[in-house]
Amino acid sequence: AIALAAFGGALGQGRAAAAALEGIARNPGARKDLFVPFILGLALIESLVIYALIIAFMLSGKVG
Known part of the structure; x- marks a missing residue:
């Protein structure tokens, strides 16, 4: 479960970074x-990934 959340978070961060860098490349003044x-x-x-980690720990009985 946590691996899926981490993969989704990494994919989302990568796409966000790509979009931001593409926007800066098209218009450097908008940096x-x-x-x-x-x-x-x-x-x-990243907060969504951290929440998924906390929930995974809670479900496994390690925390709370």
Whole structure:
């Protein structure tokens, strides 16, 4: 279960990075406008993976 969440998170982060870099390549002046939403998006994607890890630990009986 956690491997699937990690794979999904990695795929999402890769696609987000590719889209951000493509946007910067097309319009270098938009770098400052794309940076904060990009970092926030990565943080939200990573938080989903961390939640999946916590749930996996809870289901296995290791935590809580």
